[in-house]
Structure formats: structure tokens, C-alpha cells
Amino acid sequence: MSIYTRIAVKIGSNVLTRSDGTLDITRMSALVDQIALLHKRGKEIVLVSSGAVASGRSEIRVEKKLDSVAARQLYSAVGQAKLINRYYELFREHGITCGQVLTTKENFASRTHYLNQKRCMEVMLENKVIPIVNENDTVSVTELMFTDNDELSGLIAAMMKMDALIILSNVDGIYNGNPADPASSVIPEIGCKDDPAGYVQATRSAFGRGGMLTKCSIAQKVAGEGIAVIIANGKREHILPSLLEDGAETVVCTRFRPASRPVSQVKKWIAHSEGFAKGEVHINAGAVEALRGDKAVSILPVGVTHIEGDFEKDDIVRIIDDKGSQIGVGCTAYDSREAATLTGRHDKKPIIHYDYLYLD
Ligand code: GLU
Numbered sequence: 016m017s018i019y020t021r022i023a024v025k026i027g028s029n030v031l032t033r034s035d036g037t038l039d040i041t042r043m044s045a046l047v048d049q050i051a052l053l054h055k056r057g058k059e060i061v062l063v064s065s066g067a068v069a070s071g072r073s074e075i076r077v078e079k080k081l082d083s084v085a086a087r088q089l090y091s092a093v094g095q096a097k098l099i100n101r102y103y104e105l106f107r108e109h110g111i112t113c114g115q116v117l118t119t120k121e122n123f124a125s126r127t128h129y130l131n132q133k134r135c136m137e138v139m140l141e142n143k144v145i146p147i148v149n150e151n152d153t154v155s156v157t158e159l160m161f162t163d164n165d166e167l168s169g170l171i172a173a174m175m176k177m178d179a180l181i182i183l184s185n186v187d188g189i190y191n192g193n194p195a196d197p198a199s200s201v202i203p204e205i206g207c208k209d210d211p212a213g214y215v216q217a218t219r220s221a222f223g224r225g226g227m228l229t230k231c232s233i234a235q236k237v238a239g240e241g242i243a244v245i246i247a248n249g250k251r252e253h254i255l256p257s258l259l260e261d262g263a264e265t266v267v268c269t270r271f272r273p274a275s276r277p278v279s280q281v282k283k284w285i286a287h288s289e290g291f292a293k294g295e296v297h298i299n300a301g302a303v304e305a306l307r308g309d310k311a312v313s314i315l316p317v318g319v320t321h322i323e324g325d326f327e328k329d330d331i332v333r334i335i336d337d338k339g340s341q342i343g344v345g346c347t348a349y350d351s352r353e354a355a356t357l358t359g360r361h362d363k364k365p366i367i368h369y370d371y372l373y374l375d
Contacts (some may be wrong), residue, residue: 019178021059025168029185031066038070049255051109061147063168064361067095074082091152112144115348117151122370124291133174165230171239181251188269189231204270207239238271240283245270285373288331294324300337313365316357326351346371
């Protein structure tokens with residue numbers, strides 16, 4: 016049996032929907048059976064499921080043409096209700112309770128929201144309830160959106176200290192060429208630092224937002240945090256148990272080797288929150304050298320040359336070296352006004368403590 020106990024499973028829209036865009040209940044039911052089996056074997060599963068927009072689209076005939084944001088809001092509002100209702104009934108047949116967690120990118124930007132979400136899912140798992148997570152597509156529109164649910168599943172896997180993240184798509188894994196070309200094959204293993212851009216196809220799937228290249232780079236990022244990532248075909252029979260049972264090495268899929276030195280939870284959150292950075296802390300060459308050394312060092316006011324942007328205490332900021340390049344991100348102990356008054360001064364507590372610092 017597998018060494019993984021806590022597993023995040025991400026199911027893409029393309030796995031759950033038929034070619035006409037309607038929800039594929041047979042597929043959903045087969046996947047629920049598999050998750051139920053793993054649950055009964057003592058695995059803690061968090062399911063990240065797409066399919067809200069796709070399943071809502073087939074429910075409604077709109078009278079007048081909607082813009083893309085309104086359409087997404089309408090379809091997801093209806094589709095998410097339909098999706099979770101299906102899951103609820105399907106899991107209930109196995110005597111398992113599931114619950115819905117809807118989230119937005121903003122919930123990962125604030126540490127309080129982040130911890131609230133985490134605690135919610137922890138209490139669900141403790142009580143043997145399977146969390147079913149999706150983006151709250153009704154409110155997260157345009158620039159507030161996750162790239163796709165692959166990104167969301169990576170954040171959830173990091174947040175919940177998952178042992179593994181299994182991304183189910185409608186292909187067998189990452190191909191070394193165009194999947195339609197018989198000469199190309201699935202790459203069995205990819206390292207966190209490999210550069211896949213040369214051989215991964217950039218085309219997007221029909222109903223989901225993610226493409227293979229983004230899938231691959233998200234998988235590498237998550238593996239870099241010490242979590243095993245597997246991309247496999249959700250349409251294959253018994254795929255989930257077979258990925259975790261003896262003989263799993265013969266299953267066609269792409270596995271991402273997890274990094275051996277995983278980073279702390281706080282650092283994971285900070286690394287993932289980079290997109291929310293509110294300002295910049297510019298540091299001098301001496302501070303850069305200290306950070307690059309073997310010891311764990313914090314960024315002290317004395318090593319800071321100047322502050323840019325307008326931020327509050329506990330916000331995420333970029334760390335910029337003396338050449339103007341970003342070298343990491345961190346969570347600040349001061350707001351931008353106070354930080355600016357402290358630059359260059361000795362005997363002050365760190366602007367960014369080591370525990371809240373993530374170097375690229
Ligand atoms: N949250 C979207 C949905 O449930 C899917 C996003 C994606 O395709 O990754 O419809």
C-alpha cells in the first residue's frame with residue numbers, strides 16, 4: 016500500500032463533462048466510488064473539483080447574450096449547486112458525508128483567512144467529512160481569479176500539508192510532444208527543476224481553464240514544496256486506487272519527484288502569495304550576501320536601503336537586491352511608513368523575520 020496518507024485529488028472539468036458540456040454522472044459516480052474506497056482504507060482526502068461553470072451552462076437557456084463575466088457568474092451559481100448536490104448524494108450511498116468549501120484567491124492573501132480555511136478543512140477531516148473545494152466563481156472574476164483549479168489544488172495541498180496531490184485530467188499525463196501524435200509518449204517522471212517548456216504542448220482543454228504547460232509548472236512548484244504530484248487520466252477505470260496500490264509503477268502517468276527538503280508551512284504560504292505583494296523592500300549588497308549564506312538570517316533595517324509601495328504590517332512584500340532584481344518575498348513586521356523611517360538603523364527588530372521570508 017501507498018505511503019501517502021493525506022491526498023488532495025483534483026478533478027478537472029474535462030473529466031466530469033461530456034463533449035456536449037453536460038455533467039458526466041457515470042464518470043462522477045465512478046470517481047466517487049474510488050475516493051470512497053480510499054477513504055475506507057483510512058486515507059484523508061480533500062477533493063478539488065471543477066465543473067461548476069460547465070455543469071451550469073447546460074442547465075440554462077439565456078434570453079439575451081451575456082458578457083463572459085456575467086455568464087461565468089450565472090453558470091457557476093447554478094452549476095456549483097448541481098455539482099455539490101450530485102457529490103453529496105453519491106458519497107451518501109457509501110455512508111460518507113462530504114462538505115463544500117468555496118474559496119477565492121483573496122483568501123490566500125490574508126493569513127487570517129488562510130488559517131480559517133485550513134482550520135475548517137482540518138475539522139472536516141477530523142470528523143471524516145470529505146471537503147470538496149472549488150473556487151467561488153460567482154465572486155472571483157477577472158484578475159481576482161486563480162489561473163485555474165490546478166493552481167487552487169496546489170495551494171490547498173500546500174496548506175493542508177498533503178503527502179500527495181493527484182491531478183486528474185482527460186489525458187494520461189504530460190507528453191513529450193503532441194498527445195495526438197502516435198510518436199509522442201507520456202513522460203513518467205519530471206524533477207522540480209527540469210525545464211519542460213521545450214516538449215510540453217501549450218494547448219488548453221475545452222472546458223477547463225488550465226493548459227498542460229501551466230499544469231506542469233504548478234506541479235513542479237508543489238513538488239518543490241515536498242509534496243508528490245501525479246498527473247493521471249481520470250477517465251481510466253480504477254485510476255485512483257491503482258496509483259496508490261502495489262504495482263502503481265506500471266500505471267501510465269506523470270510523477271513529479273518531491274523535493275527532499277520541504278519548506279515550512281508559513282514559507283509555503285508566503286511563496287504562494289507572491290502575486291499579492293503590496294510593496295518592495297530594497298536591501299544592500301551586505302544583506303544580500305548574508306541572506307545567501309548558510310545561516311538563517313532575517314532582514315534587519317540596517318540592511319535596507321529603501322522601501323517602495325504602500326503596505327500594512329503583515330502584508331507580503333517583494334525583496335529586491337542591490338541590482339534591482341527580486342530575490343524573494345516576505346511578510347513584513349512594519350507598515351511601509353514605519354519601515355521607511357527605520358531604514359539603515361541599527362538595533363531594531365527585523366523588517367522581515369527569517370520565519371516569514373522565502374528566497375527564490
Ligand atoms: N472553477 C471552475 C469551475 O468549477 C473551473 C476552473 C478550471 O477549469 O480550472 O467550473
